[in-house]
Amino acid sequence: MHSKLLNEIALRDLHRVDSAELHLLINSIYGYDETQTSELTSTLTTGDPEPFLTYDEPFFTLENRIAELFRWLSKNVRLQSHHSLNGIVDEIRSQNEKMVEALEGNLEYSKYQIETSMDTIEYRTAELLRISEENSTHISGVIQRFKEGGIDREKRSFLAQVLLSDHLDPMLKLVEPEGPIEVVFQEVKTTLERIETLHAFPILLRENARRGIQKQRGTRERLQQIHQYSFTNFVPILQSFVRSTSTLLSGATAGVRFVSTYGWKSISPLSNLQILKPRRPRNILSDSGFTRYNERQNIQNRDNDFIPGATEEYTPTLELEDIQPLFGDQGIEDILQAVLDLHPNQSLTECSRVTTDFIISVNKHDKLRFRDAKTYVRKNEKLEVNVVEVL
Amino acid sequence: MKFFDEEIKRKEFRNAIWNLLRGHNIIQTDTEFPFIEENHDLFVEYLDLLGLDLTLHPMGGLYYLQKDGKQEETRLSAQMCLIFFVAVQKISDTFEDGDTVSIFDLINKFEGYDLETMLSLGGLDPTQANAFRDVNINTNEDLEKVLKTMTRVRFLEKLEDSNYRFRRSIIRLSDVATSLHSYEHIPVEGGEEE
Numbered sequence: 001m002h003s004k005l006l007n008e009i010a011l012r013d014l015h016r017v018d019s020a021e022l023h024l025l026i027n028s029i030y031g032y033d034e035t036q037t038s039e040l041t042s043t044l045t046t047g048d049p050e051p052f053l054t055y056d057e058p059f060f061t062l063e064n065r066i067a068e069l070f071r072w073l074s075k076n077v078r079l080q081s082h083h084s085l086n087g088i089v090d091e092i093r094s095q096n097e098k099m100v101e102a103l104e105g106n107l108e109y110s111k112y113q114i115e116t117s118m119d120t121i122e123y124r125t126a127e128l129l130r131i132s133e134e135n136s137t138h139i140s141g142v143i144q145r146f147k148e149g150g151i152d153r154e155k156r157s158f159l160a161q162v163l164l165s166d167h168l169d170p171m172l173k174l175v176e177p178e179g180p181i182e183v184v185f186q187e188v189k190t191t192l193e194r195i196e197t198l199h200a201f202p203i204l205l206r207e208n209a210r211r212g213i214q215k216q217r218g219t220r221e222r223l224q225q226i227h228q229y230s231f232t233n234f235v236p237i238l239q240s241f242v243r244s245t246s247t248l249l250s251g252a253t254a255g256v257r258f259v260s261t262y263g264w265k266s267i268s269p270l271s272n273l274q275i276l277k278p279r280r281p282r283n284i285l286s287d288s289g290f291t292r293y294n295e296r297q298n299i300q301n302r303d304n305d306f307i308p309g310a311t312e313e314y315t316p317t318l319e320l321e322d323i324q325p326l327f328g329d330q331g332i333e334d335i336l337q338a339v340l341d342l343h344p345n346q347s348l349t350e351c352s353r354v355t356t357d358f359i360i361s362v363n364k365h366d367k368l369r370f371r372d373a374k375t376y377v378r379k380n381e382k383l384e385v386n387v388v389e390v391l
Numbered sequence: 392m393k394f395f396d397e398e399i400k401r402k403e404f405r406n407a408i409w410n411l412l413r414g415h416n417i418i419q420t421d422t423e424f425p426f427i428e429e430n431h432d433l434f435v436e437y438l439d440l441l442g443l444d445l446t447l448h449p450m451g452g453l454y455y456l457q458k459d460g461k462q463e464e465t466r467l468s469a470q471m472c473l474i475f476f477v478a479v480q481k482i483s484d485t486f487e488d489g490d491t492v493s494i495f496d497l498i499n500k501f502e503g504y505d506l507e508t509m510l511s512l513g514g515l516d517p518t519q520a521n522a523f524r525d526v527n528i529n530t531n532e533d534l535e536k537v538l539k540t541m542t543r544v545r546f547l548e549k550l551e552d553s554n555y556r557f558r559r560s561i562i563r564l565s566d567v568a569t570s571l572h573s574y575e576h577i578p579v580e581g582g583e584e585e
Contacts, residue, residue, distance in 0.1 A: 251570065260522040274458065
């Protein structure tokens with residue numbers, strides 16, 4: 001897509017360059033000769049469906065919309081293109097060549113040259129890693145922005161295409177097994193190994209060479225990890241943005257995005273979608289159902305009532321009338337004790353209940369006096385309550 | 392209101408009414424559909440007495456009940472919509488470049504989709520997972536439960552191989568998605584497009 005060139009033009013005043021500037025740019029970026037430069041210029045000015053550049057003597061003007069997109073990209077993405085990485089790789093290669101020359105004895109100050117080259121290689125290797133990491137982070141950020149919306153579909157599709165064709169694909173090519181980074185790193189490793197084994201060099205330099213080999217190995221693995229990760233994770237997502245979307249898909253995407261951010265209540269069209277609460281026939285209870293229920297209950301009750309060999313006498317429950325004989329003209333010192341004495345066959349619970357009923361029926365405090373607590377016992381029952389005197 | 396004299400028709404009427412009351416979405420291939428279509432006015436009148444509207448979807452071929460005023464099962468509606476939205480996204484990912492997913496692609500896929508695997512929570516991106524959590528779909532069991540309900544109310548049909556086939560009734564869910572189409576480019580976090 002020639003993003004580097006188009007980006008350079010987009011950043012110029014009125015996003016245009018004259019013929020000499022264009023040739024200079026093409027030459028500096030691609031290193032093309034005159035024929036190749038003319039071919040590229042022709043491609044850019046006659047592209048289908050719309051050309052990137054329009055020639056209006058003396059300027060080549062970048063199409064306004066494309067210029068805007070590149071400005072957005074450079075402002076928001078802050079990506080270093082593969083040209084930058086290629087430049088760094090080239091510098092590492094050049095420094096390695098200088099070390100090889102020094103080793104071959106072609107340079108006068110070989111030790112100094114090797115030290116300088118090793119430092120440069122170390123610095124550039126670290127830079128390579130940093131740029132790759134930052135690129136990966138930036139692309140991740142852009143994808144997140146794509147998902148959050150705010151960029152119209154056409155623009156998003158174009159930007160996704162730029163990221164794929166001008167960043168991810170070339171980056172992956174850089175780190176593939178026969179790619180420039182692998183080749184240069186292998187060459188550097190060979191040179192550093194030679195330095196490490198040459199006893200003519202001071203021990204410090206040889207130590208540095210050994211450390212350099214270790215660093216290179218770590219960096220190479222990390223670079224591969226970063227680019228492989230970027231490729232496998234970002235490419236499918238970006239490809240989905242490149243594709244044209246249907247109304248259904250864009251609506252579904254908006255729905256997921258809204259729910260994720262604001263919750264499902266924020267989607268007003270949902271209120272038009274009523275899923276009716278099911279009316280279940282089993283909620284209607286028929287009389288025959290109740291009859292069957294009663295029958296079941298009756299059978300159960302009969303089973304429970306049958307107690308073979310029951311020996312206890314039937315004792316009817318006490319009523320207030322049953323303790324009436326206690327109340328004459330005189331008062332009673334301990335009403336519960338009096339009831340217990342009057343009905344020796346009744347349980348303590350039953351006597352206590354009827355006593356309570358009596359106290360409630362009196363309902364006049366001046367006729368009752370509450371004294372200290374006392375423990376009443378009958379059979380297995382035990383009760384501790386205040387003694388109540390009836391005046 | 393005139394009811395049917397023949398017992399067989401009374402039975403059909405009873406069956407159709409109960410299925411509508413259960414919230415089923417009845418489409419052309421369902422046995423109740425021709426009977427409802429033939430006796431449309433009678434159904435409308437009868438259900439109106441219960442305070443319910445028999446609705447024929449504008450695209451035709453789909454009957455369902457609506458109730459004025461009170462909105463019911465809104466969370467369930469949201470769960471079903473979300474499942475549908477995410478399914479659309481996931482299915483779209485499997486399409487070749489240049490192809491776009493439409494409601495007809497979904498309905499016409501007779502072998503259906505393995506929705507339980509496709510929508511399993513482990514395979515969702517953070518936005519989709521957040522949205523699922525918001526509607527209380529926190530586990531794959533929750534997901535299966537809603538898929539089961541969607542099958543019961545006849546948005547989906549579960550096939551023998553456990554795949555789910557989309558029925559024509561998902562037009563109702565597609566309508567919600569279509570009405571959100573114009574919001575696709577509106578930023579959700581208040582930032583303006585730069």
